[in-house]
Amino acid sequence: MDLPLAVECKGLTKDYSHFKLQGVDLSFEQGAVMGLVGPNGAGKSTILRLVMGLLGPDAGSIRVLGHAMPDEQIAAKRNIGFISDDMRLYESETIAFHMDFIKSIFDTWDADYADILLRRFDLHKHQKVKGLSHGQRVKATLLLALARRPRLLVFDEPTTGLDPAVRKEVLDEMMNALADETRSILFSSHNTLDIEQISDYITFIYGGRIIESRNKEDFMDGWRRLRLTNMQSKPLPNLPNIKDIQQSGHLCAVTVNEYDESVPAQFNSAGQVITAIERLSLEEIFLANVKCAKAMTMMEFIQ
Ligand SMILES: Nc1ncnc2c1ncn2[C@@H]1O[C@H](COP(=O)(O)OP(=O)(O)OP(=O)(O)O)[C@@H](O)[C@H]1O
Structure with missing residues (x-):
């Protein structure tokens, strides 16, 4: 049986007072990586929030792993790991507290993989969040998302503010998460090297519109x-x-x-x-x- 598309957006529109996302069509199959690239204020985060069901569109339709968003977001979100800059961890709690918390909600939590990620990311699980550096926070958030083994990872600017070594660790782990051919990633980045390195498809957004969206080879070759x-x-x-x-x-x-x-x-x-x-x-x-x-x-x- 054919798997549903990882993400399928048709004619998405979202109207803010000074900005309009217009007629966005964006689809890719499970097992693929889609990179969103565009200048500041182009509409990348708005698209990701729509895909996550955090916003409702004014027009158009969104399906994520076969689920209509935002109506079926509870079912969809069991299979989505979302990371964005505005996500907050509890400052006075430890990484271990967050791991236990996520484990109590998601029965897909993979404790062995979580331990492997702790070591790979050089994180100490009894350290409190308030003492973590920016890079350590990103890695801790990534660990919490990946160890749930979601089918789709949605990342808003995952590598912003990271030094080159940590950036590589984060990108490598994003790619490792794809070892199973049905897992997918949708991510936005200002860093064109990141997009070029790990995407199968590239979508270029400007002023709320898609300028180009195609597979990386065709995109670069054109x-x-x-x-x-x-x-x-x-x-x-x-x-x-x-x-x-x-x-x-x-x-x-x-x-x-x-x-x-x-x-x-x-x-x-x-x-x-x-x-x-x-x-x-x-x-x-x-x-x-x-x-x-x-x-x-x-x-x-x-x-
Ligand atoms: N809740 C909101 N109310 C009004 N306008 C908004 C709202 N959220 C976003 N916008 C506007 O929508 C536009 C697109 O914002 P968005 O965050 O999607 O861009 P972006 O491509 O992710 O930008 P950046 O790369 O700077 O993060 C901006 O002009 C922003 O001011």
């Missing part, structure tokens, strides 16, 4: 930077997929998406000499997407 020399100052071909142009004298760097073999041919036909065609990192794609989306928003505003 973007190129063409370096051109244009001694006779001929106009560039008029292509809708040109996303950025940097001109310096006769040298020009053109960033395109939806790249295929026909693109260089069109530049050649327009009399441009291509000196290099480069792939972009996710960081560069992020910056090009933001620049382009900002320009589009300005155009809509002016019209």
Whole structure:
């Protein structure tokens, strides 16, 4: 029997006074990692809160592991581990207290795995929360979520404020949690390296809208930077997929998406000499997407 999708959002809309999440479609299958990337205020946390049933949408539908949200959130949440910055542990209690507390609620608690995570994360279970550093708090929260063995992990900015070593530990453990092929992760991050490293799918959000959502290989493969020399100052071909142009004298760097073999041919036909065609990192794609989306928003505003 086919498993239900890990997350299936259709036409999600949420209207705040100064912000609107518009027509968000977002789906991925169990066993996959979906990374949400976008600038501050793009709507990433709002989407995660909708997925968790912490907010109700104004329009659209959400199913998580086959459960309609928010109506069936109690059933869904037995199988979801959620971590966000605004989650609070009891300051005057120990990590062990929290472990016992979660264990008393969730019969899926895996005590052996919890002990392994304590050692891996170098945490002391009798230490009180108020004495933990930021990185130790993130690791303790991750431990509490992972040791429940949820089918879906939802993380809002899991690596913000972590040093590179702790960041790696957290990412490694997120990946370890996927060893079973039906476990899934939905997470947001400003850190494009994290997204690039562990995601199967990437969704880019800007101004409450999805700009691109596809599997990582297609996402990364669709973007190129063409370096051109244009001694006779001929106009560039008029292509809708040109996303950025940097001109310096006769040298020009053109960033395109939806790249295929026909693109260089069109530049050649327009009399441009291509000196290099480069792939972009996710960081560069992020910056090009933001620049382009900002320009589009300005155009809509002016019209
Ligand atoms: N409860 C609320 N009431 C009014 N506006 C809100 C509310 N929650 C979020 N917003 C607005 O929605 C927009 C998107 O916020 P959201 O937290 O989803 O963005 P984000 O992409 O997660 O940003 P960041 O990367 O800075 O965390 C922001 O403009 C924010 O001010």
